Amino acid sequence: MNEENKSSETANQGQKRRNTILTVLSFVFIAIGGIWILSLFFDFHRYETTNNAQVESYINSVTARVSGHIESIHFEANQFVHKGDTLVVLDDEEYRIKVKQAEADLAVAEGNLHSLEQNIITATSNEAASKNKLAGDRADLDKAEKDYQRFRNMYADSAVTRNQYDQVISKLESTKAYLKAGEKELLASGSMAKQSYTNLEAARATVARKKADLDNALLQLSYTRIIALADGYVGERTISVGELINANQVVATLVLNQKLWVTANFKETQIEKIKQGQEVTITIDALGDKEFKGKVSGFSPATGAKFSMVEPDNSTGNFVKITQRIPVKIDFEATAKELENVKPGMNVTVEIKK
Structure with missing residues (x-):
């Protein structure tokens, strides 16, 4: 009986000790949790x-x-x-052909421009020649008018024959006709020169457009080579x-x-x-x-x-x-x-x- 009491007492003491340890551990964990919660609270505030x-x-x-x-x-x-x-490199054969076409179109436009420039030189020369010829015709007309005045007075005094007087009149009329023809020729050559200058400006604009077409064709050709525009890692x-x-x-x-x-x-x-x-x-x-x-x-x-x-x-x-x-x-x-x-x-x- 005494042994049973001692055994029961020992068991009770062990149980109390365990309960005490569990109680202490519980308080420790509660304290740690509280401290953690407080630290979070203060951290959240900071x-x-x-x-x-x-x-x-x-x-x-x-x-x-x-x-x-x-x-x-x-x-x-x-x-x-x-x-x-x-x-990346793309097949560029099609774009090279377009470049050659643009180069050919530019060559044709430049040829037309050179031809018009030569036409302007010719037209300018013709206009200058017409001016010189017109100046000569005016001098001839001045002489013919003076001859006519002189022969008219001489014919009135019977100093020249009718045939001589008629020749002077004919010369005067033909000189006037030559002068009018020269004026018209000068007008026509001047008009041709102006038209040539107008055509020249159009030809220059065509050349500029063809050059732009060539530049665009070359640009399109360059796009067949795709390059990186910055340093970086490819995905x-x-x-x-x-x-x-x-x-x-x-x-x-x-x-x-x-x-x-x-x-x-x-x-x-x-x-x-x-x-x-x-x-x-x-x-x-x-x-x-x-x-x-x-x-x-x-x-x-x-x-x-x-x-x-x-x-x-x-x-x-x-x-x-x-x-x-x-x-x-x-x-x-x-x-x-x-x-x-x-x-x-x-x-x-x-x-x-x-």
Whole structure:
């Protein structure tokens, strides 16, 4: 009986000891939880935080400016390329033929221009000759009029015969006729010279247009070589040799890593406490929660919903008030070397100290 009492007493003491330990542990866990909750409370008061944020970068779509079959491809997926590197070469035979046609049209236009320039020289010479001939005809007319006056007086005094007097009259009339013909010839040669100058201007305009056509043909030919317009990493390769490419079709996508930033979507109720230039702690999920420093550089002029493809219509009456998000741009304060493992699209957590 005594042994049973002792055993029961020992069991009761063990149970009390366990209960005491459990009680102490419970108080410890409650205290730790309370401290954690208080720390979160004070952190929330000192920081504005969101995990609705991603790394952003400029993405350049490389498009074809002319159509044609792909002759060769000079890049692979995820490859780094430099500005000016050739990415795709299109079959250019059709565009070379168009260049030759434009060159031939230009040669014809320049030939016509040279011919008109020669015509102007001829017309100018003819006009000058007509002026000189007209001056001679006027001198002949002046002499013929003087002879007529003299012979008329002599004929009145019977100093010359009728036949001689008639010859002087005939000479006067023929000289007048030659003068009128010379005036008309000068008018005609002047008109031809003016027309030649007009045609010359039209020919020069034609040459200028043909030169522009040639420049355009050469430009179209240059577009058969599609190049990278900036340094960056090529995305997925979705084209193959022999494929027909149409104008404005995307042949590659370049991710430009020269400039990275974070777009953090804060609640509209948080924006009041965020100012431009505030320091930011950026934690990147994919890099083992590695932290980077940044600064607030700008705010979106509208909420994210306003920029969505289908904006919600609250005028239908089925209205549920939802806290809106406002995108905030945050610039990294890190070198390109430090950001080499940071990729656009990575999820981040942002903390902004108030």
